[in-house]
Amino acid sequence: MKHRCPFVRPSALALALLLVSGGSLWAQQPPKASPVTDSPKALLPLDELRTFVEVMDRIKTAYVEPIDDKTLLENAIKGMLSNLDPHSAYLEPEAFNDLQESTSGEFGGLGIEVGTEDGFIKVVSPIDDTPASQAGIESGDLIIRIDGQSTKGISLMEAVEKMRGKAGSKIVLTLVREGGQPFDVKLTRAVIKVKSxxxxxxxxxxxxxxxxxxxxxxxxxxxxxxxxxxxxxxxxxxxxxxxxxxxxxxxxxxxxxxxxxxxxxxxxxxxxxxxxxxxxxxxxxxxxxxxxxxxxxxxxxxxxxxxxxxxxxxxxxxxxxxxxxxxxxxxGSVQTVLPLNNDRALKLTTALYFxxxxxxxxxxxxxxxxxVAKAKLTRDNSTDGVKEADLAGHLGNGNGGPDRRSSADSAKAKRLQDDDYQLSQALNLLKGLNFTRAK
Structure with a gap:
């Protein structure tokens, strides 16, 4: 179910002392883990370590372009984390800084919480009053292309990097909704100020x-x-x-x-x-x-x-x-954010919550x-017709009550629940509970 970043937030990256944007727990210092092994003295797999060193050496000597040790080692760390679960990640300085800013309520980007599904990037939810929500992006939408480039098989962090950009810059997301035909949504990145x-x-x-x-x-x-x-x-x-x-x-x-x-x-x-x-x-x-x-x-x-x-x-x-x-x-998983050296951090899934x-x-x-499923409410005013109070010369109410004309409804201010079926049903349920309680 169900990482966040200033623009687009990978599902479940929110922090502060204890944090769960998908269940993340912020740790000021790395917790001291009890050794958990399958045997009293677990030995390092020497054959695999030799293979790792050999692969690294082969890449350095035979790859078509020169590549330094630092890049190779950071890529190896990213690979270790990416194959654990969708919410564990190696955070480089920019991503770590994004994570820390995300709980302040102000960050740049599109305003989407994202995750992965079947190798594609999936919208967990758009955030209210952001470019994403204003463009009509919905929970469950699959992002299959970002500015024309396929998202198939790329990591969540890579997708987030592609969607990150300067406020005011343009981006085109290609979406698929409920198995339908792909369609493009053009958005302008913005500084997102979220009112909680x-x-x-x-x-x-x-x-x-x-x-x-x-x-x-x-x-x-x-x-x-x-x-x-x-x-x-x-x-x-x-x-x-x-x-x-x-x-x-x-x-x-x-x-x-x-x-x-x-x-x-x-x-x-x-x-x-x-x-x-x-x-x-x-x-x-x-x-x-x-x-x-x-x-x-x-x-x-x-x-x-x-x-x-x-x-x-x-x-x-x-x-x-x-x-x-x-x-x-x-x-329902919990991530602990462990600061590392050089302004980097490790976001690691460490627990489940219950x-x-x-x-x-x-x-x-x-x-x-x-x-109660989501539904669209439409109001039919064509049957209001003419009421007695609309007729010229009509008699007044014998008890002194005010006239109720047919135009009265149209003068009413629009209410939040008028266009939200689920909300209107919740309100009706509360009224019903109060009615039965009063009996």
Whole structure:
């Protein structure tokens, strides 16, 4: 399921003290690993080492162009990492710097979280309000060409390098959507400023909270947003809240824990298991409850990955929320970022994370309690017709109520849920829960 970089972020590269853009954990110092071997004294494979040295020597002497030792050794390191799993990588100075900047909420590029599938580059999710989302790129799209060059067989980092560029420069991505015909999308790279949290009232009593990605300060922003929603609701407790995690590619693990903790008063939120001692982590909720136990619906889809799945899984396991939408991405592995010499780093998969009930999300994802597929809403106003209140000389309401003319609906301001079927269904579910609770 379900690396990030300033322009395009390879699925699951987000960081900070503890980070999961696909589950990445940021480590200030490399953890001291316990020796894990198949035998008490594992010996180095001397034959393979001799072969490695021989191959390196043959390349240096026989390759058509001169190549230095440094380049050969760095390529060998990249090869070691690329054959482990899609999320382990050797980060050269520029990529390492991109990774560190990515959690600040501002970076350059297209605004796409990407992964790999069948040898091609796959869009995990477009980020809200970026060139990618504005161009209509969708979760699940396959990027088969970048500026006319095929992506078949190239590594995720290579694809990211091709898509990286100066803000204002142009790029053409050739996409395939749901097995259809290839089509081109022209984009202009930009400095991406990601607002992590958005909130508004859908209507009186019902709030909407959108988390686009998990940054270092997302937990604090969510707490402020919930307080602001209550204030906008005339300082009354909300009747319901929709937490929208659709197309959220993940981010900082600690932020995901803090967000889940805002809705839970006790119990385990997430735990990780790996081969080294530092990879065994457990996070639990405290008794504070910013949400005041407001009825909650969480929206997810195929672009909801990693940290987003941690939140959805924790709230689902504790039966604190109903999860609605479609199955999430399934990125359940944890990466530790280990700084190396010369401003380089190693991003290594070191653990899997599990929901409170012990579910591993890796390659499976979160299954919603209520499946609601994405659909387009259209409103038919042609049947409104003429009402009694539109007729000249009509009688007034006997009880003194105001006239309700047929034009009243057209004067209403457009609401967020009017064009979002999944969101409108989440709102209806919250209303239904409140109705049955009041019975």
């Amino acid at each position: 949290v958005k909130a508004e009232l859908l209507e009186s009593g019902y709030g909407y909270l959108r988390i686009t990605q998990f940054q270092v300060n997302t937990g604090e922003e969510v707490a402020k947003a919930i307080t602001r929603l209550k204030k906008d609701n005339r300082n009354k407790k909300l009747d319901g809240l929709v937490l929208d995690l659709r197309n959220n590619p993940g981010g900082v693990l600690q932020a995901a824990v803090e967000v889940a903790d805002h809705f839970l008063t006790s119990g385990l939120i997430v735990y990780t298991k790996g081969r080294i001692p530092n990879s065994e982590l457990r996070f639990s909720a405290d008794s504070a409850d910013v949400s005041e136990q407001v009825p909650l619906v969480v929206l997810i889809n195929g672009g909801s990955a990693s940290a987003a799945e941690i939140v959805a899984g924790a709230l689902q396991d504790h039966k604190r929320a109903l999860v609605m939408g479609t199955e999430s991405f399934g990125k 929901t409170p009930n012990g579910r591993s999300i890796q390659a499976q994802g979160i299954v919603p309690d209520i499946e």
